[in-house]
Amino acid sequence: MVKKGRPDKRSKTRSQAAGGGGGALPSGELIGPFDRTLLYLAVFLTGAAIMMIEVLGTRILGPFYGVGLFVWSSLISVTLIALALGYYLGGIAADRAKRFQLSHGIALAALATALIPVFKTPVLLQTNALGVRAGAFTSALLLFSVPLTLLAMVGPRVIKLCTSRLESVGRSAGSVYAFSTVGSVLGTLVLGFFLLPMMGTRTILYGVSVGLLVLAAVLALYERARRNTLGLLVLPFVSLAIAGLLFFLGGDRLPSTPGFTTVYEAQSIYGRVRVVDESERQIRWLLSDSSTIGAIDLRTGEPEFPYLYILEALPRFHPRGRSALLIGLGAGQLPKLLGRYGIETDSIEIDPEVARAAKDYFGFNHPGRLILGDARYEVRRLRKKYDFIIHDCFSRGVVPAHLLSVEMLQDLRSLLNDGGILALNFYGYAEGPQALPAAAVAKTIEAVFPFHRVFVSSLQTELTDHVFFASTEPVEFKADKVDIAPSPLGKLMLDNLFRYEHKISSDQGFVITDDFNPLDSMQVRKAEIYRHQVLSDISADLLAR
Known part of the structure; x- marks a missing residue:
């Protein structure tokens, strides 16, 4: 029973809970349709920004650590950590921090986003010593956790602002998270389908930052109108000025370091493609993220990768062959080598920027179709048959495992003429327990082709190309049926070819299928060793820029 003249404390508590608090709206004041629409727009746009920053993280970390399992796992983990922390802190701020407004959190998130390109290079270089796994995670944590946490704080505050009665808190929470999720979906699609193919990562990040700052400014004006306080406008508009300054001072430039000059750079939806000239050894490199996918001697124009000269020997195993399908264009050197023997090569390349670089900087201009698309899909569409199929779609650091299954090899066999040869290049360990992936590839080939031979490109290194x-x-x-002279380096390889023949026991390995394909997880050590090799060939400072 409540005594006359004294307020019911429980009624007061309910009134405070229903009224909002947190400083954004006067306690007990209901919000109208305009207020609710603006707040839902805020969670929609911040949800889009969260996913855009996460996906762009692969473009920040990829050129240095590769776009593989480690980078994706690190980015997803950091995003989830930031969301959990942001939801928790956002709930506390909604209840207790009366001076910290919605516009303040979004403005700070925008500033943190604009600073990602500024701190990218020093963070990547400092985390390099941690190795690919810990380094990728630490880099993601340092670069992305602050903006993602601040953006995640928006949801709890908006839930409180949109809740006028305890009975409607469930509907408010559901609506907020629904709008945020729809924003995340739309942000991902817009980024992947439209923005990344058209502009660079730095430009997109600054665009996200400016968009968030505009949202913060609109919310600041709204909050000022509700509270009639000029001070609410200071942080969003100061942040907008700082972000604008960062954008104009940090425009995209071709990165160069002593001994290395970047002559071409492009961003595609698949990664960052660069052409880099090395002055000391006079080598031109083609890089896709942190992998070297092509290299030529600038003095002679000849390819630098030895396994290509093993592939040049293909006509001496099938002298009547006149047509080839190349899966994985790289720098486009193989069609030139095979062209010496009158072989016309069609090529499948997933990344249009790789194809453009091969044409403009590596002299790829040989007859044959260039098919842009994923090999698994494009192979099923082909009706033409070939005398040779060359499966060379590996960037050595990252293995597209779906292209190594028995189902894929069966599709390739159906495209071979009678007596045709499949040549498959796989980069991995040749000996020891780490050689199981190469043995699995051999076992899978045996399941489709009754005959095969294997050649390695090096006898001295633990990691080498296996050419099947x-x-x-x-x-x-x-060889006696081919009277065409090989290239100079091709002759050197040809004279010693059978020294490089390698035996893989049929007792080892397993058949790789679409249903069971553990190659990614089996090659952790290989990815780490390969990355060290790339850093020894290419400046770490250049990769981090």
Whole structure:
């Protein structure tokens, strides 16, 4: 029973809970349709920004750590950590921090986003010593946790602002998270389908920052109108000025370091493609993120990768062959080597920027179709048959495992003429327990082709290219039926070819299928060693820029 003349404390508590608090709206004041629409727009746009920052993280970390399992796992983990922390802190701020407004949190998130390109290079270089796994996670944590946490704080505050009665808190919370999720979906689609193919990562990040600052400014004006306090406008508009200054001072420039000059750079939806000239050894490199996918000697124009000269020997195993399909264009050197023997090569390349770089900087201009698309999809569409199919779609640091299954090899076999040869390049360990992935590839080839031989590109290194020649007929060397001279380096490899032949026991390995394909997780050590090799060839400072 409540005594006359004394307020019911429980009624007072309910009134405070229903009225909002947190400083954005006077306690007990209901919000109208305009207020609710603006607040839902805020969670929609911040939800889009969260996913855009997460996906752009692959473009920040990829050129240095590669876009593989480690980077994706790190980014997803950091995003989830930031969301959990942001939801928790946002709830506390909504209840207790009366002076910290919605516009303040979004403005600070915008500033933190604009600072990502500024701190990217020093963070990547400082985390390099931690290795690819810890380094990728630490880099993601340092670069992305602050803006993501601040953006996640928006949801709890908006839930409180939109809740006028305790009975409607469930509907308010559901609506807020629904709008945020829809924003995340739209942000991901817009980024992947439109923005990334058209502009660079830095430009998009600054665009996200400016968009958030505009949202913060609109919310600040709204909050000022509700509270009639000029001080609410200071932080959003100061942040807008700082972000604008960062944008104009930090425009995209071709990165260069002593001994290395970047002559071309482009961003595609698949990664960052760069052409880099090395002055000391006179080598031109083609990079896709942190992988070297092509290299030529600038003095002679000849390819630098030895395995290509093993592939040049293909006509001596099938002298009548006149057509080839290349899966994975790289720098486009193989069609030139095979062209010496009158072989016309069609090529499948997933990244249009790689194809553009091959044409403009590596002299790729040979007859044959250039098909842009994912090999798994494009192979199923082909009706033409070939004498040779060269499967060379590996960037060595990251293996597209879906292109190594028995189902994929069966599709390739169906495109071979009678007596045709499949040549497959796989980069991995040749000996020891780490050689199981190469053995699995061999076992999978055996399941489709009754005959195969294996050649390695190096006898001295623990990691090497494994070049498989597989066919439905015996793979026999028929050099006496080819009277065309090989390239100079091709002759050197040809003279020593059988020294590089490698035996893989049929007792090892397993058949790779679409249903069971553990290659990614089996090659953790290989990815780390390969990255050290790339850093020894290419400046770490250049990769981090």
